[in-house]
Amino acid sequence: MILEKLIVENFRQFRGRQEIVLSDLRDRNVTLIHGENGFGKSALLNSLLWGFYGHDGLTADVAHKERIIHEGTAARSKDPENTAATVTIIFRHEGIKYTLTRVLSLAQQLVDSRKTLLSLEILRDGQTLTERMPQPKIQSMMPDGISQFLFFNGERIDHLAMEESADQVTDAIQQMLGLKVLRSTVEDLRHQNVRGKLRSDLRDCTSDEKAALIDEQTRLDDQIASLTEKKTLTHNNLAAHEDELEKINAKLEANRVAHELQARRDALEHQQKDLGEREATLTKRLTQLIAEDGYTLFADSLVVRGREIMARLRAENKIPARVLNSFLYELLERSRCICKRHLDEGTEERIAVEELLTIAGDQHFNNAVGALDNALGVIEGVSQRTRENLQELNRERLGIRGDIIVIGEQLEEIHQKLGSKEDEEVHKLEDTRHKLQLHRDEAITEMGRIDGKVAELSGQSEALRDQIQRLEDNEEAARRAQRRLDAVEEGIQKLEQILQFEIEDLRPILNEEINRHFKQIIDRGYWAELSESFVLSIRKNVAIQDEEEDLILDVAQSTGQRQVTSLVFIASLVSLARKRAEIPTILKGLTGAEYPMVMDSPFGQLSTRFRTGVAKWIPDLAPQVVIFASSTQYEGAVADVLRDTKKIGKRYYLRYHGPHLQTDAKQDLSIEGKMFEQYIESTEEFTEIMEVEL
């Protein structure tokens, strides 16, 4: 899919008709849109999402989702039927040109803003055809599940590179690479209308004993389904709390009285988050060290005892064995010594040779003595190194823990100061913030509790299934019902296994792609990797003295590094989606598709070093790239690097009209030495889209 033109009319803060022609040139594939915070960058990103998917497509951070039509226009309207918000997107997909139009009238917005009018025109061979089912057609071209990876806020994707996001990472792979059908089939087979119905059929014709077990299993599965639903709800609540918190933070930061303390808190919370990640990485390394070599710490007394025994046996000339018992057995067997004496039963000579057996040993015994000596030395060495490493890691962890505690105290202090401010607005905002934080913590705890309970109930349900299968039925009808239920259960297990294999087999292919992208951004010695447990991490080689091989370490990532890793991951998925047809899969006929990437603030949280790396690489992200950036994110190194790539095909800026200019926004925008007026004072708020012509 290549986007050609976007027309917005009275959509959110865009008053009247505004349009953007996007660059569709392969060699100049970047469309750059300058916009200060609050000028409408997110609204523009959301106009695309609303156009494609309607109300459900809007991002979580959109406030008052029911108010789509420009507020001033809606307020002045005397004709609600003919006042409307319209988004038109002209795009190409697989060689065919489409025009999508979504309209919401004011009359409809007042009743239910979710219900919009969508039309999709197809221009083929000079003729225009109207698609009868526009929404399913759009879904088939670009499923809404993948839109979150194509249209996103760059500052909010860093969570993908956190350890707890492995599920989201695998979900992204399934969505982008066409494996979602396997997951939805599993869900449908498990559904009450399928598996539940087959169970009920069996229950109606089987023995009372088996029926009771089926009832019990159904009860357990209902509990699991209800808990899973609760978890989804809790997860959504958590996301909503997070969004609310961000809004409160923004309001506090914009408030003159609270600005300084909130900015300090924001910085401290970022530090706390980064330290938490580092602590988690260290804990993981500690756990690994203890699991692999921890036993050596308890082996000291055993090593001492082993050495004592060895020394005593050596002193008694029992080790190493100087005479081999195989040799003595051979003499006794032949009843003749090497000195030609006879060794008949009961003779003094035979008894003397037999006595030698008490101090003799075989070659294996001697080898074992050598191995034991060596092992005692190795255990001593490993024990020493393990002790030192543990102390070092623990010292580092305690240091981080200490820092986290100090930051926690500073945050508490800020909370106390803001909470007791006399300014009523600050006081209220701080109170709401505190409540939201408590809700967020409750939600996190609740999700952990649900996970534990689901695991326990799933184990019980599986045990019951085995028990039910083992109970033989007498009636043919019951046996048939059992066979049908077994087939569905086997089908579910098989599909889950297939899905796991498909994703695991994609991992190395994806890693090659991730590495290719990552190398373009960051220094040598570092690389990004999707681990076996589907955690995105940055790793590095560390040379160890006296060791032939380098040690590979996870790098504790900052928010900016996580943003880069997540960006690289998404770009890799987009590029694999393009060549999907070449990648082996069990599903027949998966075709490749190219998609644009539309990013709000891709340079947001990045340090200067990353900004230039990302700016240089960003045109290679996707066949078409649309970037929104504020002046602080763009000016300086990013501007120089992006200009040098010669990939910018089109350039716009957002001109904001409103009563106030935000504190961090500039009145004029400077591009390539030219000044553009991007703020105009006005009583009514609205934004215009202006093309930059240099």
Next chain:
Amino acid sequence: MSTDTSKSKHSRSQEAFLQASEDVQNLLRSVLRDEREVMHLKRRPEIHQKILEHVKRIVR
């Protein structure tokens, strides 16, 4: 137990599929065919009924 597929012409997921009983293979083929037709739809009320019909047709 892991299966060594290095000399096999099938991928691991194809091997796993082929290890299923014939009824299950037929069932999955039929269900996946239907699922792919409706995978982009938000509402697909008939899919469960269609799956049940496949189960009853294939497993006798």
